[in-house]
Amino acid sequence: MSQLFTPYALGPLQVANRIAIAPMCQYSADNGNATDWHMIHLGHLALSGAGLLMTEATAVSPEGRISADDLGLWSDANQAALASVVQAIRRHAPIPLVVQLGHAGRKASSRAPWQGGACVHLSDGGWQTVAPSAIAHAPGETVPIALDEMGLMQIKGAFVAAAQRVHALGIEGIELHAAHGYLLHQFLSPLSNHRTDAYGGSLDNRMRFPLEVYEAVRAAVPASMAVGVRLSATDWVEGGWEIEQSVRFAQELKQLGADFIHVSSGGISPQQQIPVGPGYQVAFAERIKRDSGLPTISVGLITEAQQAEDIIANGQSDMVALARAILFDPRWPWHAAAQLGAQVQAPPQYWRSQPREFKNLFGDTTLGQR
Numbered sequence: 001m002s003q004l005f006t007p008y009a010l011g012p013l014q015v016a017n018r019i020a021i022a023p024m025c026q027y028s029a030d031n032g033n034a035t036d037w038h039m040i041h042l043g044h045l046a047l048s049g050a051g052l053l054m055t056e057a058t059a060v061s062p063e064g065r066i067s068a069d070d071l072g073l074w075s076d077a078n079q080a081a082l083a084s085v086v087q088a089i090r091r092h093a094p095i096p097l098v099v100q101l102g103h104a105g106r107k108a109s110s111r112a113p114w115q116g117g118a119c120v121h122l123s124d125g126g127w128q129t130v131a132p133s134a135i136a137h138a139p140g141e142t143v144p145i146a147l148d149e150m151g152l153m154q155i156k157g158a159f160v161a162a163a164q165r166v167h168a169l170g171i172e173g174i175e176l177h178a179a180h181g182y183l184l185h186q187f188l189s190p191l192s193n194h195r196t197d198a199y200g201g202s203l204d205n206r207m208r209f210p211l212e213v214y215e216a217v218r219a220a221v222p223a224s225m226a227v228g229v230r231l232s233a234t235d236w237v238e239g240g241w242e243i244e245q246s247v248r249f250a251q252e253l254k255q256l257g258a259d260f261i262h263v264s265s266g267g268i269s270p271q272q273q274i275p276v277g278p279g280y281q282v283a284f285a286e287r288i289k290r291d292s293g294l295p296t297i298s299v300g301l302i303t304e305a306q307q308a309e310d311i312i313a314n315g316q317s318d319m320v321a322l323a324r325a326i327l328f329d330p331r332w333p334w335h336a337a338a339q340l341g342a343q344v345q346a347p348p349q350y351w352r353s354q355p356r357e358f359k360n361l362f363g364d365t366t367l368g369q370r
Contacts, residue, residue, distance in 0.1 A: 003313040004305070004320075005342035008051070010295050011259030013096055013173050013226035015051035015319070016345060018312050019333050022262075022299050022321035023054045023100040023175070023230070025066065027112035032059065032072025033081035042085055046093040048326065049333035049344035052319070053095050055082075057102040057177050060158040063127055064103035064183070067110050068120075073099070073162040079169065086169050092347060098173035099166045100230065101159060101217075105183030106131035106144040106192070130155075132187050132209075133194040138270045152199070152209060155183070156216050163217045166225075173226035173259070176214055180267030184210040185232055188249065189241040189268045207249055215256055228260035228295075229253055233284035236265060236272040243284055250292035262297040262321065263288055279307060286316040297321050305336035337361055 005017045028037040046053055059065040059072040072078045086097065104110075109126035111118050119141040120126030130151060131144035147155070159176070166174050178184035186192040187209045193200050199209050210229075218227050233246045250261050263285035266272050274280075281300035289296035298317035302308055303325045311320055326332045337344035338358045346354075346362045354361045 002309060002337070002340040002342040004309045004340060005337055005344065006312075008295075008318060010052075010173065010228065010319075011226040012224050013052075013098075013259065015096060016094075017049075017051040017333070017342075018319045019050040019308070019336070020052040020297055020319050020321040021045050021048065021050050021054060021326055022323040023056045023177075024323050024327065025056045025070065027067050027069040027114075029069055029071045032062065032065070032070065032074060032078045034071060034078075034085050035081070038071070038082075038085050039088060043088060043092075044330055045326065046089045046095050047347055047350070048095075048330055049337065049346060050095065050322070050326070052098060053089075054098045054100055054175060054321075057100050057104075057182070058162070060101055060103055060162040061155070063108060063130065064105075064155075064158070065108055066104045066182075067112050069112055070104075073101070073165050074158065079165045083169055086171065090170075094345065096172040098175050098226070098228075099169075099171055100175040100177050101162050101166070102177030103155060103158070103183040105129065105186045106135070106137045106141075107181050109142060131183065132192060132200065135192060135194065137181065137192075146195070156209075156213055159213050160216050160220045163220045163227075167221045171225075173228070174217060174221065175260075175262060176210075176217060176227070176229045178210050179230045179232040179262075179264045181232070181269070182267070184213060185241075185268060188245070189235055191235060191237060191240045191269055203245055203248060207252060210249075211252055211256065214253060214258065218257060226259040228258055228262060230262040230264060231288075232265045232267055233263050233281065233288065234265050235268045236274045237269045240268060243287060246284070247288055247291045250288045250294055254292050254294050258294060260295040260297060260318075261288060261292070262299065263317070264299055277301065278303070279311065282311055282316050289315075289317055295319075299323065305339045308336065309340055334361065 129144040285298035299321040
């Protein structure tokens with residue numbers, strides 16, 4: 001039996017198989033509001049047969065957006081726009097949903113990747129960024145304002161308010177974005193956090209604000225919702241955040257009741273040197289799973305069915321997350337199930353599409369054979 005297609009639970013969140021669709025920024029929102037693009041993009045991925053669908057990084061405040069076109073969840077209008085997408089998915093697919101909540105910190109006020117991705121300065125219509133310390137992400141970029149106590153309280157409150165909106169939408173889970181060089185990661189990394197107060201210096205101090213945000217979000221939503229964290233396991237820069245610190249952070253999250261950890265890497269510095277290759281981040285997920293006991297999702301150049309099967313069968317992580325691979329092949333789970341001799345869920349409108357050699361791919365579909 002394929003282990004990739006066995007059910008699993010991320011805390012209270014039940015999934016039909018071990019394939020997650022990772023958050024992927026679309027830079028296609030209107031003042032934070034989901035648009036027709038999100039209906040099409042998330043709608044067709046909801047029919048993919050994956051066990052879990054995560055939305056893109058969803059900003060908790062306007063200044064927390066990576067770009068002016070980011071999805072947000074800070075207003076009633078944002079909530080109503082996303083509700084339309086969620087309701088359409090619910091009508092046609094049983095896939096559970098997770099919203100990734102984030103704040104870009106010093107990496108905010110940027111252009112979309114296809115526009116070059118560069119910082120948008122205040123003089124060009126950008127906005128003032130904030131961060132743990134007044135250190136720009138890269139030379140020539142806007143220098144952020146170091147957050148004071150009031151600023152920290154406001155951001156924590158924005159995460160809580162957004163989490164409550166996620167709950168009101170009837171979505172099953174939340175992932176806090178503490179990876180890829182965004183605000184919570186900026187607190188964790190000594191490369192971006194030069195504070196001398198209780199939120200900087202020692203590892204315990206650098207972990208303090210992200211853990212406070214997690215604790216506040218966890219308390220703001222019912223236990224029936226899963227709450228986890230996306231983490232960069234290493235900065236890939238000497239003297240930066242690394243795997244030993246990630247293990248400690250995961251252990252602290254475990255003590256606070258985290259339901260899962262989603263293990264990525266990098267993003268804090270242009271100086272990063274990443275040895276990219278198939279499954280290049282899986283070893284980090286394996287280490288964190290072993291040493292923290294948290295349910296773990298691995299991601300990063302996982303593109304082949306047998307590769308994903310081996311990761312799960314060997315206990316390296318509990319789920320695998322697909323990003324670029326599922327954009328390129330939105331029916332990746334169908335094809336993987338066919339290759340591994342498993343079954344996958346598909347909408348009845350598509351039952352007649354299964355090739356004759358895989359006649360049991362969708363289970364008993366005889367009603368669709370007229």
